[in-house]
Amino acid sequence: MKSLTKPEQVSLTINQEPCDVVIYPGETLLYTLRGDALGLTGAKPGCENGDCGACTVLVDGVPMKSCMVLTAEVEDRDILTVEGLKETPIQRAFMDQQAFQCGYCTSGFLMVGHALAQDVANASPERTIEWLRSNICRCTSYQEIYDAVSSVVHPERS
């Protein structure tokens, strides 16, 4: 049985790189990622209540709001953050479609869009909207974000 009762070193795999980090048992993944030890500040703290999606990362390819995941839960799992999306089609699509204004929500949307493109072949518009509804953009760039994600999910249409 795995147990964590005090600050302890755990092994994580983030963006395909193994790393050891000391965590508290009650520490969220968002906090661990953004902490000094890892310094991965791409996942943004927004509501820290599971509502806004700005902190979304992928765990074994599945989008998760990292403010609602304990780091202790994801030891030995593959974690992908926005820093691991360099040179991916979704990143290019967001630039091409100008799918951001202030940019605070962008990393969360990028992660959801990337996961959708990887996970669901030919996602329908309804499915795409359903996935994107997990995130909030206070600048309301929703149409451009939808267009960017769609252009990756359905490259033949763009």
Place this chain on the structure above:
Amino acid sequence: MIVHPFDYYRPDTLKAALAIHEELAREGRHPIYYGGGTEILTRSRLNEGRFDAVIDLKNIPETRQHGTDRGQYRFGAGVRLTELASEDLWPFLTATADRIADHTTRGQITLGGNLLSTLPYREAILPFLLTDSSTADVAGKHGVQSRALRDIYDQKLNLKPGEFLVSVTVDGQEAKGMAFRSYKMTRQDWIDYPLVTIAVARREDGSIRAAFSGWANYPFTSSHVNHILSETSRSARDRAARAVSSMPHQALTDIHGSREYREFVTQYTLTNILKELEASQ
């Protein structure tokens, strides 16, 4: 954020989970079982909830069962809501559970976490409330016991201290024999807690059963309301109106809507559901 200090345990077996819970409780600690964690962590952030240890059940194989077992559909308590939808073993459950929260969050919420939530909604229970055959498999000091859902559900799933939900089952024939509709009505946004979620089943004998979430502080079904809804000689609109005025509880008034608005939305939605179900016969 580091939520308030607590210890984390991730047992691999039912026995180990029960044992660590018992040990911690004996030491005067306050352990809780942990599924997807969404509710525990968000409440913890608000300094709500009294616990100093979490026991993560998701690594226990029995809580991850998901499939058909001797004619029974079995849904492990550790199965995530998106996994329920993607397998779509029981479309009535999919239709109801797939409207809880948002897609990403459903990838974290487990079935057991929703059924045993402290929030009033717990929509995933609705289809099970409309069956005769649903059982809850509960781990406790006497091993895993299968209990009829109707025997342990009274406003909530009533488990004894130290027990936890392993899985829920429903007879496959009964589940397949139900025509259904499940609609979640929200005040404004698609993603929100329900003003009311209505799950309706037309059973093989033609009788109608309905279960409601959001109307009261807990999900419920009512044999009296079901009797009214089954009087098919009356119009759908008449039955829906009589059902709404015969509910066992008054509708809530809260931030999502007034009592009157809930009644209006419920009556309107119920009328449409009855018409749809009966048109599809």
